[in-house]
Amino acid sequence: MGFSNRPSFRQLEYLLAVSELRHFGKAAQRCKVSQPALSAQIQKLEEILGVPLFERGSGGVTLTPAGAKACEQARSLLKGVQALQENMLAFQDPHQGSLRLGVIPTIAPYLLPQCLPRIQALYPKLHLEVREEKTAHLLDSLHRGELDLCLLALDLEMDFGEVREIPLFKDPFFCLLPQGHPLARKQKIREEDLDASEFLLLEEGHCLRDQALKLCSAVAAQELPDLRASSLLTLVQMVAMGNGLTLIPQMAISREIRPEDPVVLRPFEGGAFGRQIGLLHRPATKRRRFFEELGQLLCLDGGGVS
Template sequence: MSQAVTLKHLRYLVAVADTLHFGRAADAANISQPSLSAQIQQLEEALGTQLVERTKRRVMLTPIGTEVAERARRILAEVRDLADSVQGVAAPLAGDLRLGVIPTVGPYLLPRVLPSLRRTYPDLRLYLREDQTGRLVERLKGGDLDTLMLAMPVAEPSFEAEPLFDETFVVALPAGHRLAARNQVSESDLADEQVLLLEDGHCFRDQALAVCGHARARDRESFAATSLDTLREMVASRIGITLLPALSVTGASAPNGSVEIRPFAPPCPSRRIALVWRREAARSREFRELAQFLRDNLPLGAQPVG
């Protein structure tokens, strides 16, 4: 080995693995593209093997490059946990914290709790990333995120979860729909209805599909939304009905009064939202403190767990 492998080398390799593009990797790593290429070449020389295949059209990792990139993610995560453990001893919930959150929770919960979180923990620098569950899970496993706010269950044995709240589902109906005349809707009332859902990758799609399957409702396969707001607009256009999580409609107004919201009759379908982190994370105590803070400061529409 001609020279030592540094953490900087590993960070640059992970950036290339994430983007498969030297220009975007250089931007993400805040370095020039020629410097990035030189650093990757240094790493390859240090390890004595080719890690990246470069052509005019694309960038690919070699099989050994893929293995090294995965090990690099774990090493970088361990280094971050080491720094976090020292920081956590000094002051809980201070410094940088990278929180991932699913799109069906983030816009409806975080604006209501972040102001009080900042007042309570003024030294906390919170960085938020909103994404679908699968990608967030991979980022947490790789050490790019510290903790996640997800809908349960999350089938990952290396994670620890702290339940936060239960959230019921409601039905969004076009104004004048036959079910809008009722104060409550039962799952059986959805039989044979055309139900609009989110696109694949959203966990709320799977949860809504479970309700639809039980109620013999039909997914409108020709349409899949990218957000809950889009679903609501499509209901307003009388394309179908949909299910929404309660927090997304609490205090919200329907587009032009053209959407009516009805709760389910008990037992209401619901989901459980939890805070999730790597089981070996050095800041586990802080994450539990954050979970308790969130439970103590939930808005209407969320029922705290525990």
């Protein structure tokens, strides 16, 4: 099949209009063309594809099996063309088009519900796609071009590769203890208070786990190896059952800890421990300034740039 004998996008649009309305005249009105012009294009499309797409009768228009399959593929093709146009808008105006954002699980549920409505209100032509994954998966997707921007903790002992950072704000860690724990009597926790403590941590792959392990190593504390959580909520529940203590980021406190939970929350003296929240993007992006604008919006809900 040569280029001259391939279906046009207009013919595919006509095909879908007729399939949805089951009437050539109504389809022509929707497409703002005359009925003879639309009918001629449908007939031409049938000739190109070599199969009848509609059964025409006194009771109206019915799709043939081939027509139904053609409509399915036409929708997919036209959706892809629309996505192409939307994505190209981002090169004309960074505030519109598609933006694929990756966020780690220990940030997404605490920051996005507040900031996403504000972003959508300020940038109504922006199509924001959000993916929640652990740090390593987000970095892989960023480098493969499957994500445009990542929101995560920057102060990790890992190689991010060829990326650019936009630091946003510091998210302090708090010490979460079961009621009755000896350290619960203190108003603030010092580093040396944690010597020989038993920590509950998230499972492998979470950057918060790596940060907690770094603290454990510094104070000669140890992980409880048989108790690992998949989420911060599970960590809180395990502490409430008296299984040990843990670290929890400030942004997660109001969502994950209820007043009736039998736990005690204590800050670290001098705000000694925390994580640096920020954005990562590929070096070649033309949207750096826009990403910085988004970062400022995230800071409104994250506590401000530290």
